[in-house]
Amino acid sequence: MAAAQHGNGFDPKRTKECVERIEALVGKKQNLHMTYMAECAVINEDIGDVYEEAKNAWHIPKKALKTVIKARATEKKLQAMRDDLDLIDRESFDQIRHSLGDLADTPLGGAALAGAEDAAESKTGRQSRKQRDAALDAVSTGNGAEKLAGLSKLN
Structure with missing residues (x-):
């Protein structure tokens, strides 16, 4: 930085060189930006065409x-x-x-809710199996035909 200073100010030659280089790079960047924007405009037109097709052909x-x-x-x-x-x-x-x-409306949340529902159904299923097993035990031991009637309701 000290080499760029000249007397009471900055070296005019070096300062002008830096400014010109920066301006040239900014100009190059602007040209690239315009090229990029022109390419994006073509893609945006294609996107618009797809929207129109969806609307006209499939009534979306x-x-x-x-x-x-x-x-x-x-x-x-x-x-x-x-x-x-x-x-x-x-x-x-x-x-x-x-x-x-x-999270209820995300895939993770949906899976968690489905898992909770499956767990509830599983619990209900376990209770039914317990009731069915108890009825089968009663029949096998000769205790109560009414439990056998309850078994047919479970199936």
Whole structure:
């Protein structure tokens, strides 16, 4: 930095050189940006064509389809944010979301709810098996034909 100073100010030659180099790079960046934007415009037109096709050919409402696309992108971002957490923070994140009731509509939350329903059905099934086993025991020991009638209701 000391080499760029000249007397009471900066060396005009070096200062001009730095400014020109930066301006040239900014110009190059701007040209790349314009090229990029032109390519994006073509892709955006293709996306618009697909929306129109969905609307005209299959009667899929464009606004609803766009909303689904945005929602799926948001869900992917949320999953990526969760995945970026370390294991302990991910567990805390899940616990916080669970306590807020936010996970019920996610695949993980859906699986948990299905598991809870299966557990409830399994418990009911175990109770039925216990009743059936008790009725079979009663029949095998000769205790009560009424328990045998209860067995036919369980099946």
